[in-house]
Amino acid sequence: MKRRDFLKSLGATGAAASIGGATLMPGKAYARKKVDFGQIKSLKIDVLTETSWFDNDKFKKNIMDYGGAMTNQYTIPWIWDNAGGYAALITVTTLEGKQRKFLMDTGWNTDWMDYIWDMNNIPAMLKSGEIEFMVLSHWHLDHFWGIESTTKHRPDITIYAPKTYYPEDMALLKEKAHHKAKDKATGKMISICKNDHPHTGKLVLCEPKGEKDGIYPLMDGVAIKNFDVPILLRVRGENVLYFNIKDKGIVTVTGCCHPGILSLFSYARKNFKGYKPYGCYGGLHISLFENWKPKFDDIIKGVKAFKIQKLGCNHCTGWIWAEKAAAAGVPIVKGTNKFKTYKKYSTVAKASNVFLTNGDTVVF
Ligand SMILES: [Fe+2]
Ligand SMILES: [Fe+2]
Numbered sequence: 001m002k003r004r005d006f007l008k009s010l011g012a013t014g015a016a017a018s019i020g021g022a023t024l025m026p027g028k029a030y031a032r033k034k035v036d037f038g039q040i041k042s043l044k045i046d047v048l049t050e051t052s053w054f055d056n057d058k059f060k061k062n063i064m065d066y067g068g069a070m071t072n073q074y075t076i077p078w079i080w081d082n083a084g085g086y087a088a089l090i091t092v093t094t095l096e097g098k099q100r101k102f103l104m105d106t107g108w109n110t111d112w113m114d115y116i117w118d119m120n121n122i123p124a125m126l127k128s129g130e131i132e133f134m135v136l137s138h139w140h141l142d143h144f145w146g147i148e149s150t151t152k153h154r155p156d157i158t159i160y161a162p163k164t165y166y167p168e169d170m171a172l173l174k175e176k177a178h179h180k181a182k183d184k185a186t187g188k189m190i191s192i193c194k195n196d197h198p199h200t201g202k203l204v205l206c207e208p209k210g211e212k213d214g215i216y217p218l219m220d221g222v223a224i225k226n227f228d229v230p231i232l233l234r235v236r237g238e239n240v241l242y243f244n245i246k247d248k249g250i251v252t253v254t255g256c257c258h259p260g261i262l263s264l265f266s267y268a269r270k271n272f273k274g275y276k277p278y279g280c281y282g283g284l285h286i287s288l289f290e291n292w293k294p295k296f297d298d299i300i301k302g303v304k305a306f307k308i309q310k311l312g313c314n315h316c317t318g319w320i321w322a323e324k325a326a327a328a329g330v331p332i333v334k335g336t337n338k339f340k341t342y343k344k345y346s347t348v349a350k351a352s353n354v355f356l357t358n359g360d361t362v363v364f
Pocket of ligand 2: 138140256258
């Protein structure tokens with residue numbers, strides 16, 4: 001596959017696909033029943049790891065060598081050393097002042113995830129139940145294949161995941177699967193992921209109709225919304241988190257943001273009672289391979305139009321987009337240099353610190 005076609009195919013399934021221009025800009029809300037899902041006092045997000053892979057070129061080459069963006073992720077012999085993972089620890093302070101914790105995602109490379117989990121005391125929090133549950137944003141390798149790092153400490157953890165799974169996903173979660181993919185050059189089967197600690201707990205499979213009013217309320221002021229969208233590497237559907245913070249407004253939290261960030265803001269504006277935009281955190285899936293297209297400027301304009309007051313981004317957002325957005329006045333929360341103390345970091349990390357990266361924290 002040619003580089004240009006490859007980049008084009010990414011655009012067809014990523015954020016850009018749902019950026020329809022004017023219809024997604026703030027304007028008159030449709031008349032429909034607005035949902036009140038309660039409020040929280042505040043939200044803290046610890047970036048456990050956002051480096052899903054360390055070298056863009058190696059990751060891209062793996063995809064291009066095996067058929068491009070729509071290839072089944074389980075058929076690519078991914079370079080293990082290049083794999084990291086995406087995961088965040090979410091701490092909610094309720095209106096009563098109680099702290100409640102859960103995980104978003106469980107990363108990819110289990111060696112990396114064990115390192116990250118140990119550094120952040122995650123094993124103990126899983127064992128004690130301090131981490132109450134996990135929300136899986138979507139079934140992409142970099143968010144899900146590190147499942148063993150979590151289930152080995154807490155096999156019965158409750159998981160909320162998109163209903164749009166494939167048999168390989170469920171085998172990895174529940175059936176001790178050891179998945180392999182064939183290396184074209186050598187003909188050898190290469191181990192790509194495994195889970196010897198199958199999940200035994202409750203699995204809530206999320207779909208767009210939700211449990212109530214289109215959403216899955218997790219606790220007062222916290223909800224999952226499932227968007228059934230086609231995604232790269234034969235994945236479908238993403239769970240997005242919405243938080244309603246008293247006196248501030250809605251914070252949108254994403255794994256990869258495959259439905260498109262303006263679509264997610266737009267959903268909140270149309271559906272949540274007393275909608276006030278406030279913040280956003282996550283991988284925003286824009287210039288993920290540090291390329292640039294004119295429509296990325298439109299996303300900057302769109303985000304500005306929604307008057308988001310605090311935006312923390314990383315992972316598949318693209319440093320180039322985050323830098324341009326910050327320069328254009330988007331209130332990007334800057335990260336620190338803590339990531340440099342980790343045993344590995346991304347080859348595209350820049351001194352501008354426009355990413356909240358490994359070891360950083362943001363409070364909404
Ligand atoms: Fe991702
Ligand atoms: Fe993804």
